[in-house]
Amino acid sequence: MANGKFVAYYRVSTARQGMSGLGLDAQREAVTRYLNGGSWELVGEFTETETGKGADALAKRPQLRAALDLCRKTGARLLIAKLDRLARNVHFVSGLMESKVKFVAVDMPEANELTIHIMAAFAEHEAKRISERTKDALRAAKARGVVLGSTGPANLRPNIEARQRAADDFAASLSNVLAGLKAAGMSQRAMVDELNRLGVRTARGSEWSLVQLQRVLARQ
Incomplete structure (x- = not known):
């Protein structure tokens, strides 16, 4: 049961996919399921259109940076709707942890920040x-x-x-x-x-x- 303020972060692989909603609806549904029940407020939603090579770096994810900024301003927790392969990227996970923003990977809710960082380091x-x-x-x-x-x-x-x-x-x-x-x-x-x-x-x-x-x- 989720409680508190949250900011949702979605990922789509192409601009066309972002416009069509392909994959995005499923991510929104996953976030809704995670938030089901409890006393929560979704203060913002951000959708990143991934650009391919090198896009795992936080510097190349403007929507993620905006989501992190909103989390800091509102004291919200970041909900990453689809972490999957990014959990294997130690630079991405390290950047998230250095942001000092609490986050939850909706597709692996049983894993905490430290667990995900260990997974990334092991994969590297x-x-x-x-x-x-x-x-x-x-x-x-x-x-x-x-x-x-x-x-x-x-x-x-x-x-x-x-x-x-x-x-x-x-x-x-x-x-x-x-x-x-x-x-x-x-x-x-x-x-x-x-x-x-x-x-x-x-x-x-x-x-x-x-x-x-x-x-x-x-x-x-």
């Missing part, structure tokens, strides 16, 4: 470990003379049998790297992002897509 630590393990596997493969992401003619031969052998060899060259990513619990989509982030290229020298990764995994 795991991301660094995964990155280091992947780089170690890449270095080991190169030390064995394996050419990762090779665009040599062997990979582009018109002969079907030769192309299949080249594809098998390429898949084998990445086996340790991909095994490490899978062991770290990464989804296939996350594996694609990590390979592209590390600069590992496909057999044709391009960035990875989900379909390309699945083809390589099918050969292992």
